[in-house]
Amino acid sequence: MKQPFKILAISGSLRQASSNTAILNATQQLAPANLEVLLFEALAELPHFNPDLELEPPATVLEFQQRIQTSSALIISSPEYAHGVPGSLKNALDWVVGSGELVGKPTALFGVTARGAFAQASLRETLTVMMANLIEGACIQIPLPSQNSTVSEIATDPKCSSIIKTALEALVTEFEQNSG
Numbered sequence: 001m002k003q004p005f006k007i008l009a010i011s012g013s014l015r016q017a018s019s020n021t022a023i024l025n026a027t028q029q030l031a032p033a034n035l036e037v038l039l040f041e042a043l044a045e046l047p048h049f050n051p052d053l054e055l056e057p058p059a060t061v062l063e064f065q066q067r068i069q070t071s072s073a074l075i076i077s078s079p080e081y082a083h084g085v086p087g088s089l090k091n092a093l094d095w096v097v098g099s100g101e102l103v104g105k106p107t108a109l110f111g112v113t114a115r116g117a118f119a120q121a122s123l124r125e126t127l128t129v130m131m132a133n134l135i136e137g138a139c140i141q142i143p144l145p146s147q148n149s150t151v152s153e154i155a156t157d158p159k160c161s162s163i164i165k166t167a168l169e170a171l172v173t174e175f176e177q178n179s180g
């Protein structure tokens with residue numbers, strides 16, 4: 001890897017014991033030393049999106065936009081609620097439609113195997129129309145070892161860790177190829 005690589009990881013679940021957040025924390029543990037995976041932990045603090053506020057966005061929104069700008073890539077891991085994307089995640093994405101931080105941004109979609117096909121498809125559609133650079137090799141379904149897998153169970157499971165590492169490599173390859 002030629003240069004430092006920083007990934008912003010966003011979980012679509014606010015739940016304390018979220019499997020999606022656990023996947024992202026496991027990803028953080030599995031990343032090589034020169035690849036920094038940082039979780040965005042303020043999804044719940046973003047106000048409801050309102051175009052009237054876009055000219056002078058609230059501080060939490062500015063921070064979210066800046067965190068995306070200063071990241072080389074994004075990973076989004078999300079559950080599905082009622083066949084849709086969780087409102088808090090869609091709300092966060094709405095805040096960066098007009099400001100454009102996602103345009104061209106290498107982006108990975110993570111999900112749990114056999115769960116949430118509608119939300120994954122909907123997220124793909126939203127990210128595509130926002131012109132994010134969806135990296136197919138980094139869009140993965142993770143077969144969790146159990147219903148309530150812990151971070152270390154995911155990180156040490158041979159199948160999960162291998163799938164996650166391969167996705168990270170795909171993101172890094174994309175970044176290196178396109179950053180000169």
Ligand SMILES: Cc1cc2nc3c(=O)[nH]c(=O)nc-3n(C[C@H](O)[C@H](O)[C@H](O)COP(=O)(O)O)c2cc1C
Pocket residue numbers: 013014015017018019020021078079080081082083084114115116117
């Ligand atoms: C309100 C609600 C609605 C849900 N709707 C769906 C659904 O439509 N499809 C699905 O596959 N799972 C659905 N689920 C299950 C969650 O997606 C699943 O529990 C997921 O693991 C939660 O992610 P988390 O562990 O990261 O919080 C729903 C869960 C809740 C709480």
